[in-house]
Amino acid sequence: MEGGVVIGKYFTNFIKFIVFILLLLLLILFIFYPSIVHSLPNTVTVGPYINNYKTLNDALNAVADGGTIYILYKSTPYLFENIEIDKNVTIIGTEGWNGNLPIISCSETSLPFIIVDSPYTLQLKNLKFQSSYDKTIIESKTSSLLIDNVSFKYSYPIIIKSPTIDSPLNITIKNSHFEINMPQIDLSTQVNGTITFENNSFSGDSLKIKNYECDINITNNTFSNSGIIVNPDSNGLVEVNGNTLGGSRLTIKSFSSKDIEFKLNKMLSSNIYIYNYDLNNTLYINQNWWGSSNGPSDCTSLVVEGNVDYSNWALDENFISFSDEVPKIYYKISGKSTLKNSFSHNNIKVDLLYDNNIYKTTYTDSQGYFTITDVEPNLYNLRFEYQNYQTVTQQVYVNNKDLIVDIELPYITSLFDLNNDSQVTTEDLNFLCNSFGLTSSDANFNPRYDLNRNDKIDILDLLMILRYKGDI
Known part of the structure; x- marks a missing residue:
């Protein structure tokens, strides 16, 4: 009897020891590997x-790294803290039933609403x-930023600063609208990469x-009623190409004109002000359309100060010829x-036609x-x-740029009309079968029967003609 009590006591202690070890392992997992214990969701709303x-x-704290926050539309603006x-x-806004996007209003403090720093992307x-x-609204010190279809009104929309971690910039702002105040680029340390503004509208400041x-x-x-200012000590390429600049006022002001490329734009504002404060470099404003084949001389009001060359202009709004x-x-x-359905694509004739005449x-x-x-x-x-192809x-x-054009040519009846009787029949199939395996x-070997141009007459050619005849 006493032996049974001793065994039971040892067994109870053993069970307690096992439970202790399991609890200790769970504690270690929770401390050192929290993602195993609790994984954040990839999307929150x-x-x-x-x-x-x-x-x-709260949403930012709840979503996983690399995840997405959706902001639902509501009829009144959101008021968020910084x-x-x-x-x-x-962070993506979702359209409401009326097609409107969510509106975000920010707390009235002097700090930026959103601060994004390297190495994080937004x-x-x-x-x-x-x-x-x-x-x-946004202070960016990151190397990777995308703003797409975002509207900014009244507040200062974005300041782009040098990233705190040295890495090439990949910043794109596109399809967005800026009203009253405009974005600012303020790079204080040398950085490679690209900042792109594309398909945006600017109305207000420069x-x-x-x-x-x-x-x-x-x-x-x-x-519209806006412009571009290149500040002192700016150094690096600034390309201003293919834009439309209108409204009652346009201001172009440069303190650093060495690396500015300003061409192939439509200068349609009724009052244009161009200032070059760089005493060592000419500001070139050439090959632009000024709303008339007469160029800048037809502008309602044109004010130019400093060394500015605008002697060559586009004679048409398509920038085909210049002055x-x-x-x-x-x-x-x-x-x-x-x-x-062909394996080889060589010797397709490509004609460039101008006014119905072959130009090139x-x-x-073979590819x-x-x-x-x-x-x-x-x-x-x-x-x-x-x-035998359409x-x-x-x-x-x-x-304003090179073009890439990809085209597939469909086949026509004559490809399968192997006996040239203007119809596709069993006789054409027999022609191909007689050459099968060559x-x-x-x-x-007759390349005319090699329908898919793989240098052999095989089952693929049979399938092509059968499919065309509708037999399979």
């Missing part, structure tokens, strides 16, 4: 409903920021730039043309690639031809 987060801060991005995150999409308080060796591309934007005899700008059309001709290689060089800006038709014609507009190395 901010909105007015019961299961939604009510603040952007946030500091401490992970890689995407993507903002489909949102409206509206605040009457003079504060910065876009302010202080560059430090990165490439800044300002392309296909619309400026002086500068060398013409040529472009390249390249791409890939393929034959449907080339042929594809279907082609290149047409030295193409002047204009409107053309690109025609692709190959025997001819395809596509209109192309060569303007390859291009055989003396009696």
